[in-house]
Amino acid sequence: MTTQIDRAQSLARLHAAPEILRLVNVWDAVSAKTIAALPETRAIATAGHSIAASYGYGDGQIPLDLMLDMVGRIVEAVGDLPVTADLDAGHGDPGETVRRAIGKGVVGANVEDRLQPLADSVAAVEAIVAAGEAEGVPFVLNARTDAFVRAGGRPLDDSIADAIERGRAYLAAGADLVFVPGILDADVTRRLVEGIGERKVSVIGLPGALTPREYEELGVARISYGPVPQRVALTALQDVAADLYADGVIPASTRALN
Template sequence: MTTHDKAAALAALYGSSTILRLVNVWDAVSARTVAALPETTAIATAGHSIAASHGFADGAMPFELVITSLAEIVAATELPVTADLDDGYADPGETVRRAIGVGAVGANVEDRLRPIDESVDRVRQIVAAARSEGVDFQLNARTDAIARGGDRPLEQSIADAIERGRAYLAEGAAAVFVPGILDREATERLVAGLGVGVLSVIGIPGALTAAEYEQLGVTRISYGPLPQRVALRALRDLASELYADGVIPSDTPALN
């Protein structure tokens, strides 16, 4: 598929009444492994996991390495790839142009609770840059209204998320990502405030299932750094078994 075809495919997935399930990847081999599953319709990168795989803290990886890593993942699959681009870096428009240049057709970009006018302007820059590239780029605009809400009441954080999310959608974002543990009531309030089919959530311990979120009108669920943590736990556990005179399981698939 061309970049335009991939962008159209990702747009259709966001527009579907079926929730888009994305198991986040961090390198070429994890991307190929997930992409090989028949249920996989798109690939999402996990910025935290990519940074960790290169020895950096989340958000601290050099930008050029971010783009290089993204290019390697895009090259590993024919599926649409949506990238975790942290906060968009110094110039969010240029960041998205670079991402499109290596084949990404969507992205998460977080607001980090900047003043709302500044956050809206950064979304505007992203959308304008994508349009200038002629790509129907699917921006999953992330608001940290809950994740960085601190001690303020949850009701206030939800109201902030709705205000910011509406503003991002008005500027052309495809969806609004509200990370945090969202129970049924919080999810219903966010969907009521933002609309059906635009809320994006993260599947972390304590969250609802993908099917439950789908019933509530959520458009997308992803899992952030959790898939890599599960993989690393498996590696750690295997290493412990091997140090204890264990053996490699005979049914180990040659996924690499």
């Protein structure tokens, strides 16, 4: 049985490896077990949007206690695999939120800046790093900047420059990676990696994005998929329901994964 420190160190090594870390996000114990059962799975990432939706909340609106309860259930469900959690913007107190997440067995997290003033965002990163140190866990912070998703129509070059400035500041404050969500083409990705650092950029896989291998070749460390896996699952559920209403049958290929 691995320790929490072992799992944190394992997650850090996965980010530093030449191969891109592929994380298919989960939202409850059974989705976590389903992904953990695949031999290719090296770590587990939760999707805050998906957990919130499971409880009937909008993205970022779920109470922290409820979010952490589910995150803890996911940790318990996947055994020795390291779990990195989506903790939104830190629920008002990033350091305390991470301290509580560590108490649930989490070893890494995404925390977003929502384009708050840079000094405030850096202070949040510092609080998270300090929380990990106080708990004795080498916590892996994937510091998210919303330089693209909250760009508000500004020129692309301005968003790239903002992401690089913020990314460098977060790394200097102790973050391990910089998460830049958005549909990033090869040129934008190359500029981000050059500005932030090789194996220091984390991206999201959305329709229209590059493949994991293409991001890997550009020096990206990690790709995750946010709420999209839940959307795929819900699409399949709605489609099979429509087929059943139309006098169809359950497909013979269905596997008993629950």
